[in-house]
Amino acid sequence: MIDQRGQIIGAKIIKSIFRDGFDMNSLEQELISLNIGGMTSQIREIIRLAFGSRMVSPATAKRLNLKHIKGMLLYGPPGSGKTLIARSICKLLNAKEPLIVRGPEITQELYGASERHIRALFDAAEKDEKQYGSKSDLHVIIFDEIDSIGKKRGAAAGSFHHDDKIVNQLLTMIDGTTELNNIFIIATTNRKDLLDEALLRDGRIELHIKIDYPDEQGRKQILDVCTRKWKQASLLDIDVDLQEIARRTIGYSGAALASLPQLSSTDILEFLKVAHSLAKFKKKIEAHPLADLASFDEDKAKLSC
Ligand SMILES: Nc1ncnc2c1ncn2[C@@H]1O[C@H](COP(=O)(O)OP(=O)(O)OP(=O)(O)O)[C@@H](O)[C@H]1O
Ligand SMILES: [Mg+2]
Structure with missing residues (x-):
């Protein structure tokens, strides 16, 4: 949406991205509600780069030759x-x-x-x-x-x-x-x-x-997002250690991480089983590490333009 002055009317959260002292946590919450984990700083940067010129008034954009x-x-x-x-x-x-x-x-x-x-x-x-x-x-x-x-x-x-x-x-x-x-x-x-x-x-x-594969912190955040609903419903086994899973899934894509919780179907009984299968999954990863892990460089897993 564009307002009277021709500016984008975005969610409040987006407008605040352009302010000093931006509260990263609020964008993170918005992304979690969209089921996106581990990408807050990348998405903040993308929006700044892509839409920065549209967030100022047309007059300012003209003056600054944006x-x-x-x-x-x-x-x-x-x-x-x-x-x-x-x-x-x-x-x-x-x-x-x-x-x-x-x-x-x-x-x-x-x-x-x-x-x-x-x-x-x-x-x-x-x-x-x-x-x-x-x-x-x-x-x-x-x-x-x-x-x-x-x-x-x-x-x-x-x-x-x-x-x-x-x-x-x-x-x-x-x-x-x-x-x-x-x-x-x-x-x-x-x-x-x-x-x-x-x-x-x-x-x-x-x-x-x-857009590269996530580092350990990103993997943990993706797993958090994907298991959020189970946690809210107390369906996640207490001994499922997402941090540990994140540590052991070097080189896994967001898609691979997001699919872990879908190892079983979605009715309640299956949900309960899934919690167990996540724990089992830890063992599976130990038994079958990814073949190309040696070439994966976590430092490269960041935004580059
Ligand atoms: N950061 C993330 N947070 C939560 N889920 C994610 C994340 N990254 C990927 N996924 C999950 O993986 C799925 C596939 O991701 P997506 O389709 O965006 O990948 P892609 O980069 O477009 O892949 P391709 O190159 O094959 O088209 C998403 O629908 C989502 O479920
Ligand atoms: Mg795609």
Whole structure:
């Protein structure tokens, strides 16, 4: 939502991110309510970098020569939480529901239909901009798994008439947003190396943020979030030591950690069993450590741009 002066009206929590002395704990609580653990400082930084220019009045932005960021790429290994962050940002901003398009769905469409689909994604924002100008709502478009539609052009022999045309259409639409201040694109990929560089240039999807696997503290926070409801219902065995599990799950993705509590089905009896299976899981990890742990560097598991 945009207020009278053309600023984003976000949840209180987001506005406070930009103030000195920001209370990290309040953002953490908001993220916990969205079932996200261990990403508070990353998400704070992402929002500051991506939306900082939109949080000041248009007059101040002009005076300071601030340019709005139009697009952001979240990249990193599978299951690190990229799609989760992309979807949650709109909730944190109190923005309109994002348009979400999965790259593989677009490439499966018939010749010509993929380009039409991409053009259509920008329709609502264009209409709003014409009608409301600087008071238009912010439109967020999420290109999930963009590597399937944004591959380097000319990379695959014989693919020109489909894949390359899709990239060209995407570039045209993103360039068209120069006049649109009400669009923000979030793209996700675990294959940044495959993407056409033209997509990632200044003025296009220019902010690149690596989302890596969590360190021990992050793992503990993810486990806390995922078992929160059990704890509230006193369904978690007293001897389940989440800190210990976090210590022993080096190299586990957020997705792998979040799936631990789903080892059994969800009715109450199964819930009780799950608490036991978590304890058993400790033993399983000891018996089958991940093969690639030796190459995992916890210090690298942090935000990098
Ligand atoms: N920090 C986290 N806190 C809580 N749950 C998480 C976290 N990270 C990942 N998950 C869980 O893992 C699931 C998968 O994460 P997500 O789909 O965002 O991964 P991804 O990085 O987009 O993976 P891929 O590259 O395969 O698309 C989420 O739906 C969520 O259940
Ligand atoms: Mg994803």
